Amino acid sequence: MHHETWDAIIIGGGSGGLSAALMLVRARRRVLVVDSGAPRNRFAAHMHGVLGRDGWSPLDLLATGRTEIERYGGVVTPAEVVAVAHDDSGFDVELGTGDRHRARRLLIATGLHDELPDIPGLAEQWGRGAFVCPYCDGWEWRDRRIGVLATGPMSAHQAQMLRQWSPDVAYFTNGAELPDDTVAELTARGIAVERRAIAGTSNDDDGRLSGIRLSDGDTATIDVIFLHPRVVPNDGLLLSLGAATVPGHGGAPWVEVDETGRTSVDGVWAVGNVVNPSASVPVASGAGNVAGATINADLIEEEIQTALAAAEAAALTPRS
Ligand SMILES: Cc1cc2nc3c(=O)[nH]c(=O)nc-3n(C[C@H](O)[C@H](O)[C@H](O)COP(=O)(O)OP(=O)(O)OC[C@H]3O[C@@H](n4cnc5c(N)ncnc54)[C@H](O)[C@@H]3O)c2cc1C
Missing domain, CATH: 3.50.50.60 (FAD/NAD(P)-binding domain)
Known part of the structure; x- marks a missing residue:
C-alpha cells in the first residue's frame, strides 16, 4: 500500500480514458490510469469506422495508446478501482490491490456492459x-x-x-x-x-x-x-461520489455531463460509454480529448488562484 498524489487519476483505460490521459500527459501533468482490462469491444477481433485504424484489433489500439501515454511519463496500472472518496483537497482512490492514491482531479471512463437476452x-x-x-x-x-x-x-x-x-x-x-x-x-x-x-x-x-x-x-x-443488448453503465463509482443523473437510454438514469464531460461533482469528469451508450471508439476518444484539455484548464485555474493567494499573503507579511 502506498500514497501518491497525481494531478489526475483516470479510471478506465479504453479509448475514452486513454485519449484524456494523452492530452494530460502532453500537458506535463502527472497522470495515473487504472484499468481493469475489459473494454466493451474485447470480443471483436477487428474494429471498424476508426479513421486510420480501420480493421485493427481493438486490443492493439489500446496497447498502442498505453505505450504513447507511458512515453510521456504517464503511468498505466492494470487494476480495478474499488472505491473513491472526496474531501476539500482532492480524491482518494482505492485499488483492488490495496494500493491507495490521491488525485486533484478524477476522470471516470469505465464503459458499460452489454446484457444479452x-x-x-x-x-x-x-x-x-x-x-x-x-x-x-x-x-x-x-x-x-x-x-x-x-x-x-x-x-x-x-x-x-x-x-x-x-x-x-x-x-x-x-x-x-x-x-x-x-x-x-x-x-x-x-x-x-x-x-x-x-x-x-x-x-x-x-x-x-x-x-x-x-x-x-x-x-x-x-x-x-x-441485436440491441440491454446496456448497463459501469457507473457505481460515479454514483458513490453523488453524481447527478438524468433519464437516459431506455428511460433509465444515466450520469449527466456537460459538453466537456464535467459531472455535477466538482473535479470529476466522465466520458465514453459510461455516460453515452452510443459512443463509438472515435466518439469516446473525442470526448476524452476534450475532457483532458478541460481538466488541464481547470487545474491551471486552481493554480492561478493559489498563486494569487500566495502573492497576497506575501504582500501582507511585514518585512523584518
Ligand atoms: C462486439 C462489439 C463490437 C464493437 N465494434 C466497434 C467498432 O468496430 N468500432 C467502434 O467504433 N466501436 C465498436 N464498438 C463499441 C466500442 O466498444 C465502444 O465505443 C468503446 O469501447 C467505448 O470506449 P470507452 O472508453 O467508453 O469504454 P471501454 O472501451 O469499455 O473501456 C472501459 C475500460 O474501463 C475499465 N474499467 C471498468 N471499471 C473499472 C474499474 N472500477 N476500475 C478500473 N478499470 C475499470 C474496463 O476494464 C475497460 O478497460 C463495439 C462494441 C461491441 C460490444
Missing part, C-alpha cells in the same frame, strides 16, 4: 457471429443472410438499417407481438418476419453461427445476427 449459444457468438452496430460490422456481412433479433422498440429499425447492407434480412420476433404497420414496413422492403419462439443458436463444426433454432424444431439458416 438469455438465448442458449448467443453469448458465445458475441463479437463473432452476433453484433450490435451495423456501421461497425455490417460491411463484413454485406449480401449475406442477416438475422435481426427483436429485443426492444428500436429493433425493427435495426432490421431496416441492415437491409442497407443485404437484401436477405430476417427479423426474429421471438414470439413477441408486432404492430401491423411495422410488419407492413418490413415486408415492403423484403425483410422476412419470423414470429416463432427461439430455442437457441445453431453452429457449424467450427463453432461459427449457422442459424437460429426455433422452438418447434425448425432451424432458420442465417450467417450472422444483430
Whole structure:
C-alpha cells in the first residue's frame, strides 16, 4: 500500500480514458490510469469506422495508446478501482490491490456492459457471429443472410438499417407481438418476419453461427445476427461520489455531463460509454480529448488562484 498524489487519476483505460490521459500527459501533468482490462469491444477481433485504424484489433489500439501515454511519463496500472472518496483537497482512490492514491482531479471512463437476452449459444457468438452496430460490422456481412433479433422498440429499425447492407434480412420476433404497420414496413422492403419462439443458436463444426433454432424444431439458416443488448453503465463509482443523473437510454438514469464531460461533482469528469451508450471508439476518444484539455484548464485555474493567494499573503507579511 502506498500514497501518491497525481494531478489526475483516470479510471478506465479504453479509448475514452486513454485519449484524456494523452492530452494530460502532453500537458506535463502527472497522470495515473487504472484499468481493469475489459473494454466493451474485447470480443471483436477487428474494429471498424476508426479513421486510420480501420480493421485493427481493438486490443492493439489500446496497447498502442498505453505505450504513447507511458512515453510521456504517464503511468498505466492494470487494476480495478474499488472505491473513491472526496474531501476539500482532492480524491482518494482505492485499488483492488490495496494500493491507495490521491488525485486533484478524477476522470471516470469505465464503459458499460452489454446484457444479452438469455438465448442458449448467443453469448458465445458475441463479437463473432452476433453484433450490435451495423456501421461497425455490417460491411463484413454485406449480401449475406442477416438475422435481426427483436429485443426492444428500436429493433425493427435495426432490421431496416441492415437491409442497407443485404437484401436477405430476417427479423426474429421471438414470439413477441408486432404492430401491423411495422410488419407492413418490413415486408415492403423484403425483410422476412419470423414470429416463432427461439430455442437457441445453431453452429457449424467450427463453432461459427449457422442459424437460429426455433422452438418447434425448425432451424432458420442465417450467417450472422444483430441485436440491441440491454446496456448497463459501469457507473457505481460515479454514483458513490453523488453524481447527478438524468433519464437516459431506455428511460433509465444515466450520469449527466456537460459538453466537456464535467459531472455535477466538482473535479470529476466522465466520458465514453459510461455516460453515452452510443459512443463509438472515435466518439469516446473525442470526448476524452476534450475532457483532458478541460481538466488541464481547470487545474491551471486552481493554480492561478493559489498563486494569487500566495502573492497576497506575501504582500501582507511585514518585512523584518
Ligand atoms: C462486439 C462489439 C463490437 C464493437 N465494434 C466497434 C467498432 O468496430 N468500432 C467502434 O467504433 N466501436 C465498436 N464498438 C463499441 C466500442 O466498444 C465502444 O465505443 C468503446 O469501447 C467505448 O470506449 P470507452 O472508453 O467508453 O469504454 P471501454 O472501451 O469499455 O473501456 C472501459 C475500460 O474501463 C475499465 N474499467 C471498468 N471499471 C473499472 C474499474 N472500477 N476500475 C478500473 N478499470 C475499470 C474496463 O476494464 C475497460 O478497460 C463495439 C462494441 C461491441 C460490444
